[in-house]
Amino acid sequence: MSGKPVPTAAAVASDLRVAVSRLLRQLRAxxxxxxxxxxxxxxxxxxxxxxPATATQLAHAAGMRPQSMAKIVRALEEAGLIAGTPDPADGRKTVLDLTDAARDEFRTGRRAKEDWLTRVIEAEFTDAEIRQLADAVELLDRIGRAG
Incomplete structure (x- = not known):
């Protein structure tokens, strides 16, 4: 045993929020x-x-008015990132989905983020710390799933 007192859940939550925010900023960069x-x-x-989803479904999921979502959808269609097809169940509706260009953007972005994380982990952590980090990932995933 290390002899260090067990921190309170509130203290860990506060520190975790700060650390996750810092990590997210780095990943976004x-x-x-x-x-x-x-x-x-x-x-x-x-x-x-x-x-795939309709604009109405997207608006509902985002908690916004359909008119506001229509502007977002239009911009994404113009950028070539989403495309619409008639809904087979109701031809009056349009079902939106990602284009191949959007899927490529996701892959490229994920690769850049994972490459950065890999470089940092390899440069900054010992093998023992990498094992600790792997264990921590499982715990963080549990927090994320606790909803």
């Missing part, structure tokens, strides 16, 4: 230069994770 707004990025992420 790896893909700077994107012209997308936060709302546009959120729509792309929603389509990637949830699959």
């Amino acid at each position: 790896q893909t700077e230069g994107s012209d997308l707004t936060k709302s546009q990025s959120s729509v792309l992420i929603r389509l990637e994770q949830g699959g």
